[in-house]
Amino acid sequence: xxxxxxxxxxxxxxxxxxxxxxxxxxxxxxxxxxxxxxxxxxxxxxxxxxxxxxxxxxxxxxxxxxxxxxxxxxxxxxxxxxxxxxxxxxxxxxxxxxxxxxxxxxxxxxxxxxxxxxxxxxxxxxxxxxxxxxxxxxxxxxxxxxxxxxxxxxxxx
Amino acid sequence: xxxxxxxxxxxxxxxxxxxxxxxxxxxxxxxxxxxxxxxxxxxxxxxxxxxxxxxxxxxxxxxxxxxxxxxxxxxxxxxxxxxxxxxxxxxxxxxxxxxxxxxxxxxxxxxxxxxxxxxxxxxxxxxxxxxxxxxxxxxxxxxxxxxxxxxxxxxxx
Numbered sequence: 001x002x003x004x005x006x007x008x009x010x011x012x013x014x015x016x017x018x019x020x021x022x023x024x025x026x027x028x029x030x031x032x033x034x035x036x037x038x039x040x041x042x043x044x045x046x047x048x049x050x051x052x053x054x055x056x057x058x059x060x061x062x063x064x065x066x067x068x069x070x071x072x073x074x075x076x077x078x079x080x081x082x083x084x085x086x087x088x089x090x091x092x093x094x095x096x097x098x099x100x101x102x103x104x105x106x107x108x109x110x111x112x113x114x115x116x117x118x119x120x121x122x123x124x125x126x127x128x129x130x131x132x133x134x135x136x137x138x139x140x141x142x143x144x145x146x147x148x149x150x151x152x153x154x155x156x157x
Numbered sequence: 158x159x160x161x162x163x164x165x166x167x168x169x170x171x172x173x174x175x176x177x178x179x180x181x182x183x184x185x186x187x188x189x190x191x192x193x194x195x196x197x198x199x200x201x202x203x204x205x206x207x208x209x210x211x212x213x214x215x216x217x218x219x220x221x222x223x224x225x226x227x228x229x230x231x232x233x234x235x236x237x238x239x240x241x242x243x244x245x246x247x248x249x250x251x252x253x254x255x256x257x258x259x260x261x262x263x264x265x266x267x268x269x270x271x272x273x274x275x276x277x278x279x280x281x282x283x284x285x286x287x288x289x290x291x292x293x294x295x296x297x298x299x300x301x302x303x304x305x306x307x308x309x310x311x312x313x314x
Contacts, residue, residue, distance in 0.1 A: 017236045020225045022179030022186035028221035029179035029186045031243055035236040054243075054292065064185035068177045072229035078271060079174045079192040086188055086211075114235060135211065 001150075005138040008083050010154060012069045013038045017111075020068040021047065021129075023058025023091070030055045036069075036129075037111040039104075042151040044130040045087070046108050048115060051123045059127050063091045067129060081139050087146070089132035093125060101126060158307075162295040165240050167311060169226045170195045174268075177225040178204065178286075180215025180248070187212045193226075193286075194268040196261075199308040201287040202244070203265050205272060208280045216284050220248045224286060238296050244303070246289035250282060258283060 001009070022031045032055035034047045045067065049056045058065075070084035094101040104126050109116055118124050134146035144150075158166070179188045189212035191204045202224060206213045215222075227241035251258040261283050266273055275281050291303035301307075 016230070017232065018227070018230050018239065020177030020179075020188060020227075022177075022188040022223065024181075024186055028245070029181055029215075029223040030245075031177060031179040031188070031223040031225040033225060033227050033239060033241045058186075066179065066186040066188040068188045068190060070175070070177075070190050072231070073173070073175050074229070075174065079269070080275075082175065082190060084190045088185070088187075112236070118237075 001144055002142075005136070005142055005144070006154070008138050009085060009136050009144075012071070012083060012085050013042065013154070016069050016071075019045065019047070021055060022066045022068075023055055023063060025054060025058045030058055035112055035115070036067075037108045039107060039128075040155065042131070042154040043148075044089075044092075044128045046104050047127050047129060048108055048118060048124055049127060050118075050121075051125065056125075059091050059093060059125075061091060061093055065089060065091050065129055083136075083138050085134055085136040085146070087129070087131045087134040089130045092128040092130060094128055096125075100128075104128065158301055159299075162293070162299055162301070163311070165295050166242060166293050169228070169240060169242050170199065170311070173226050173228075176202065176204070178212060179223045179225075180212055180220060182211060182215045187215055192269055192272070193224075194265045196264060196285075197312065199288070199311040200305075201246075201249075201285045203261050204284050204286060205265055205275060205281055206284060207275075207278075208282065213282075216248050216250060216282075218248060218250055222246060222248050222286055240293075240295050242291055242293045242303070244286070244288045244291040246287045249285040249287060251285055253282075257285075261285065 036045045136144045176193045193202045293301045
């Protein structure tokens with residue numbers, strides 16, 4: 001990966017605020033928009049979802065997910081060239097009152113301080129979405145398959 | 158639906174250029190970013206996808222899809238309040254050299270004139286994504302379930 005494209009991938013993972021999450025609900029794909037934060041080691045995204053949202057029915061331990069993060073479309077450039085990354089893995093719900101939950105809550109709130117209020121609501125839960133594999137399209141002809149080593153190397157760049 | 162929210166939904170369907178498409182590939186959700194155009198009767202979205210893209214493997218006739226269209230995040234507002242619509246249905250690939258394909262191509266190219274070149278490539282195909290049901294979140298507490306009658310009424314507003 002070129003240094004420019006690595007910077008673009010880091011930018012998508014850290015500066016974008018929302019992702020499109022696809023999970024399975026009753027055997028069919030279900031998608032939703034969610035704010036997200038990425039762990040400092042780039043191993044996973046964190047989402048905080050309400051049990052009232054339809055896609056949350058697919059956020060069960062071990063269930064497959066596919067998430068998409070992309071540059072916002074400014075209406076100018078060719079929409080096929082928007083930088084985007086798709087990441088896939090298996091869902092890990094985080095149990096309240098565990099160290100993992102508290103660490104994740106801290107990371108999530110560092111990005112979204114205003115979300116503190118939703119953490120007091122009983123119907124919201126935190127989910128870890130570990131990156132097992134992915135595909136990054138930086139632009140025309142700049143396409144990368146991502147594996148777990150790619151994410152580790154991002155943390156050290 | 159309030160007139161303001163109806164206008165917001167029309168704006169998402171007609172002025173946004175890209176959608177996040179979720180389909181099933183090998184039993185797992187697979188997501189991708191695609192430019193789209195909506196039919197004038199608001200019955201379906203059209204996407205033009207390359208057979209080389211992974212999510213295209215899920216674009217087979219009758220296969221379930223879930224698509225998401227949202228306001229671009231400008232980094233200012235609460236990301237939970239971004240207007241967004243999720244639409245679901247079953248995929249309809251369009252056969253080349255049919256009247257339906259030609260009509261769809263015309264509508265797609267009216268929105269994306271620069272895509273004319275990709276229509277000359279053998280690996281791209283047009284897909285109709287009919288809206289069977291959906292959910293529209295216009296903002297805090299402004300949530301609507303959409304049924305086929307909703308889409309018909311949009312065409313007459």
